Amino acid sequence: MRPTLKNGLAIFTPQGFLDGENAKVIIEPQDIQFLVEKGCEAALISLKKVVFFNKRGLTTIVGLLEQVQEKTGSLIGFCDYNLKKYNTILEMYQHKVSFSLFESDAIAALFTGIPLGENIDTKKIIVYNDNVDQKNQLVLELYERGYKPSVAKSKEDFAEQKPLHEVAVSNSYIGSSERHLQVHIKGNVIVYGLNSFVDSTLAEKFDMRYHENSLRVGFLFFLFNAHNVSSINVHGVNFLSRLSTAGAEHGATIAVCGLTRRSIADSLREELEDAGVLLYDSMKSFFEDESLLGEGGGGAVTTKKTQHITKQLVEVLPAITQTAMHTIEVMMQCEVKKEALKIQPLTLEKTNSMMGVALAFFGDLSGLLVVIFEEESARKACQILLEDSANAPREELMDALGEFVNIIGGKFVQLLLKKQCKIDITMPRTFVNVAEIFQHKKEKRGAQVDFRVEGKPLTLFLTK
Numbered sequence: 001m002r003p004t005l006k007n008g009l010a011i012f013t014p015q016g017f018l019d020g021e022n023a024k025v026i027i028e029p030q031d032i033q034f035l036v037e038k039g040c041e042a043a044l045i046s047l048k049k050v051v052f053f054n055k056r057g058l059t060t061i062v063g064l065l066e067q068v069q070e071k072t073g074s075l076i077g078f079c080d081y082n083l084k085k086y087n088t089i090l091e092m093y094q095h096k097v098s099f100s101l102f103e104s105d106a107i108a109a110l111f112t113g114i115p116l117g118e119n120i121d122t123k124k125i126i127v128y129n130d131n132v133d134q135k136n137q138l139v140l141e142l143y144e145r146g147y148k149p150s151v152a153k154s155k156e157d158f159a160e161q162k163p164l165h166e167v168a169v170s171n172s173y174i175g176s177s178e179r180h181l182q183v184h185i186k187g188n189v190i191v192y193g194l195n196s197f198v199d200s201t202l203a204e205k206f207d208m209r210y211h212e213n214s215l216r217v218g219f220l221f222f223l224f225n226a227h228n229v230s231s232i233n234v235h236g237v238n239f240l241s242r243l244s245t246a247g248a249e250h251g252a253t254i255a256v257c258g259l260t261r262r263s264i265a266d267s268l269r270e271e272l273e274d275a276g277v278l279l280y281d282s283m284k285s286f287f288e289d290e291s292l293l294g295e296g297g298g299g300a301v302t303t304k305k306t307q308h309i310t311k312q313l314v315e316v317l318p319a320i321t322q323t324a325m326h327t328i329e330v331m332m333q334c335e336v337k338k339e340a341l342k343i344q345p346l347t348l349e350k351t352n353s354m355m356g357v358a359l360a361f362f363g364d365l366s367g368l369l370v371v372i373f374e375e376e377s378a379r380k381a382c383q384i385l386l387e388d389s390a391n392a393p394r395e396e397l398m399d400a401l402g403e404f405v406n407i408i409g410g411k412f413v414q415l416l417l418k419k420q421c422k423i424d425i426t427m428p429r430t431f432v433n434v435a436e437i438f439q440h441k442k443e444k445r446g447a448q449v450d451f452r453v454e455g456k457p458l459t460l461f462l463t464k
Contacts, residue, residue, distance in 0.1 A: 001026050002034070008041030008113030011079065011105055018045075018053035023060035032064070036071045042112035043068045044102065048080035055092045062099050073417035075100050077175055079108045086171045095131070096182060101173040110167070111141055111174075124165040125149040128158035129172070133403065136385050137174045140407045143384065144330050151384060183210075185402070185427040187287065187395075189221040190214055195228045198236035206239070209362055210426065216368060217360035218429040220252045221293065223286055227258035237268045241275035248276060253292070257283050309343065309446045309463050313367045316416065317341075317447050317462055320369065323411050324460055325451070331404070332380050332453065339450045346448060346461050348372065348434055355398065356431040357405040363423035365416065368446075368463050370437065371405050374456040394432065402428035 003010040014026045026045070035043055043065050047053070058078075065076035077100035078089070086101060102108035110125070125142060127149045129135040135151070142149045150165065152158035162168045182193030190211075194202075211222070224240065226232070244254040255278040259269070272279060280286040287293065325336045348354065356372040373381065375397075382400035383389040389397070409425040416423055431437045446463030 001028070002031060003043070005035075005038060005040060006113075007109065008039075009105070009109055010035050010038075010040045010043045011046050011108075012044070013046040013049060015049040016051060018047075018050045018057040018061070020054070020056035020060055023057040023064075026061060027064040032067050035068045035074075039072055040068070040074050042075035042077075042100075042108060044075075044077055044079045044100075044105075044108055046080040046105065047078055047085055053085075058089065058092070065099070070417070070422070071420070073414045075112060075175075077101055077173075079103070079105050083171055090173070094182075097173060097175050099175040101171075101175075103169070103171050107167065107169055107172060110147065110169070111145070123147055123167065125167045125169060126152055126158065126161050126165040127169045128152035128155065129170060130155070131173075134173055136400075136403050137407070138169055138172060139384055140331070140404070141174060142169075144327060144407075144411075146330075153387065183427070187293075188219065188430060189223055189287075189293075190219050190427060191223045191225055191283075193228070194224050194226045196230055198226070198229055198232040200235035200239075202236050203239045210424065211243075213360040213362045213366075214426045214429075215247070215250045215252055217358045217426050218431070219427070220250070222247070222252065222254050223283070224254070224256045225258060225283060226256050226263065227282075229259065229263050231262075232259065232264050232268065234268060234271075237264075237271050240272060240277055244272075244276045253278060255280060255286055257281065257286050310367075312365055313462055313464065314343075314447060316365065317449075319415055320412055320462060321449055321460065323415060324371065324408050327408050327411065328381060328453065328458070331384065332377070334454050336458070337452045339452055341447065341449050343445060343447055345445055346370070346438070346459075348437075348459060349457065352433065354434045355401065356434070356437045357402050358429045358431070358437075359405060359409045360426045361409065361413070361423045364421045365423050366464070369409065369412075370459075370461040370463075371408070372434070372437065372459040372461070373401065374458070377453050377456045377458055380454075398430040398432060402430045 001012055001014065003012045012026055014022070016022070045061055062076065068074055069076045079102040081103065089101065090097065102111070125147055127135060127138050127142065128151070129138060139149055139151055149169070150161065152161055158168070158170060184191050240254060240256065247254055254276070256272065257280040259279060269279065278292070321338070325338070329336050353375040354372055355375060355378055356370055358368060358370045360368050378397060378401050379389045379392070381404055382397060385400040385403060386392045386396060406428045409428070413423055413425060444463045446461050449460040451458040451460070
């Protein structure tokens, strides 16, 4: 089925059923080749004329779209659906989808290709999503593309403001890489989700490279949420025990919460404890354990050995620098001036107002990216993510700053994908002060790029 292609946006419009069998013939090999040759910015499936679909059909067609994405770095997903179809898709994938969703082709066009028309910054757009992370992602993407969207504070506020705007974006979703295990971050703790029966398949589902790179970026606490686990056997226990032993070399802690007497035998519980795995009744009790987490909630950062920047990383430094500068300029609405580039250990003015965020990336290329802000600059950079960024508590500011740098990392992933270089990134690890950063980086040589933003220093540091 040949798609329509306009301004970098390709749309396939199937009719009737979208199941495992029909999905296979919607996108032919020649269609994939056509989109790759045209270098499309997005390839979407319109659900306007689809009367029935199932997860197998969606997964099949996403697999075909991924062949385009791997060669072009384009957005992939679905568009033209109603609220019922949108909620059905999210429920099918447990609200963790690797593809994007846009309510209409007009809304999809806002996020792809070259923005059409003059004075796009005056286009009245309002954004809302029940998922705060998604709301921030949608807003940041629109800002990045030159729009100045309004952000609704609540569903009621969105309904009230919607008639006053030209475009309303609510039931849309920017996809992210789907992992074998559910994972999120809370207070500089990586939280893995466990479900059902935990056995030898845990080792198969677990993304060890992601975990190891999370250690590199500075995470030291990993919590397995087992509230939805019906049973765990000796194979699942052995894997968690090995993970705890290996993590101890980095000073990392493995904890499990939510295991009950019904879900784990007393003998297996003892095995976990003997391996250094900490057991908690609930997530609440874990995060209230100040003797473990301390005031910072994240612990110090350690590293086993010193590694330095490589030639490969130096080659991609201009792309990272350009991506970071452009995103910061767009979000802060001010000019970012590059002052210096040096290959050296991280060197900073040690002030109490500095804070940082680190991301590790891995795959065809691996490295560690740290971005360090003055607090005043951080608050301005996060002004669209926080209702009152100037007065927001530091904890909320750090969460928003982590999301901000995560967007920079995501754009870098897409940029490299277009160059046939596939990488993944960890969750952002935030540092509340310069002392925490120096614990890990003071002996590492890397590429340090110093900027000035409205007279304030901002530093980007790239290393192995």
